Amino acid sequence: MSEPPETLTVSPVLLGVGGGDWLPVTTGESGAAVFRSADATRYAKCVPAADAASLKAERDRITWLNGQDVPGPQVLDWHSGDVGACLVTSSVSGVPADQVSAEDLRAAWERIADTVRRLHEVPVSQCPFRRDLDAMVAVARDVVARDAVNPDFLPVEQQNTPTAELLEHLTRQVPRRREQEGADTVVCHGDLCLPNIILDPQTLNVSGFIDLGRLGLADRYADLALLLTNARETWMDEERARAADLIFAERYGIALDHDRLRFYLHLDPLTWG
Numbered sequence: 670m671s672e673p674p675e676t677l678t679v680s681p682v683l684l685g686v687g688g689g690d691w692l693p694v695t696t697g698e699s700g701a702a703v704f705r706s707a708d709a710t711r712y713a714k715c716v717p718a719a720d721a722a723s724l725k726a727e728r729d730r731i732t733w734l735n736g737q738d739v740p741g742p743q744v745l746d747w748h749s750g751d752v753g754a755c756l757v758t759s760s761v762s763g764v765p766a767d768q769v770s771a772e773d774l775r776a777a778w779e780r781i782a783d784t785v786r787r788l789h790e791v792p793v794s795q796c797p798f799r800r801d802l803d804a805m806v807a808v809a810r811d812v813v814a815r816d817a818v819n820p821d822f823l824p825v826e827q828q829n830t831p832t833a834e835l836l837e838h839l840t841r842q843v844p845r846r847r848e849q850e851g852a853d854t855v856v857c858h859g860d861l862c863l864p865n866i867i868l869d870p871q872t873l874n875v876s877g878f879i880d881l882g883r884l885g886l887a888d889r890y891a892d893l894a895l896l897l898t899n900a901r902e903t904w905m906d907e908e909r910a911r912a913a914d915l916i917f918a919e920r921y922g923i924a925l926d927h928d929r930l931r932f933y934l935h936l937d938p939l940t941w942g
Contacts, residue, residue: 806843
């Protein structure tokens with residue numbers, strides 16, 4: 670007896686995406702499955718039909734960013750039907766920035782700052798996508814209401830605090846943060862952590878950004894909070910981490926607002942679930 674369509678693993682083969690063998694890479698919590706072509710030049714992200722709209726939105730973001738002089742993947746193919754949807758993109762050559770040594774990350778750090786600034790300097794009037802504070806808070810309310818927050822994503826000191834309490838503390842700050850966002854909206858990556866920044870292992874230049882499903886207009890600190898905190902996992906100690914923050918800020922051209930960084934660092938984990 671054949672397996673019902675809704676229980677099949679959504680894959681490029683099932684969705685009729687040809688062009689060689691596909692090797693599974695990982696399966697996301699949302700039900701997305703990622704595959705790499707045998708020659709490592711393409712990636713395919715596949716989702717059930719219920720999630721096709723969000724994958725289509727990611728496709729549109731990648732296509733838009735290609736026209737903004739910011740490095741990233743290109744859309745090569747798209748399939749959508751009753752079973753699900755599949756987005757095929759070119760691979761971005763290089764190694765994720767979380768997989769290089771602290772010495773290499775330091776050598777690439779100012780180049781990363783340059784490329785993040787390049788993204789953030791794209792004219793907001795040209796960006797049709799949003800991921801603003803109100804949208805983030807709405808998502809967080811839904812995730813918290815479903816008790817779907819992954820505690821591993823939370824800062825260690827917050828992991829034993831009820832998530833509704835964490836969200837309530839943040840929502841009291843929303844009017845002030847909304848004001849700040851209104852004065853400082855940029856085109857954000859939306860999940861700007863080291864695994865989503867690809868480096869050329871020889872030159873340590875930035876080859877491109879990947880995983881662009883959350884790209885949109887937001888407060889620049891939504892990106893900076895994730896990047897600076899995630900990089901702390903590579904720096905060897907807090908002293909070097911603080912020095913790296915200062916180096917980044919000087920190169921990027923900003924005096925860091927640590928209270929604002931903390932707000933977005935604490936909000937982001939509540940939006941995954």
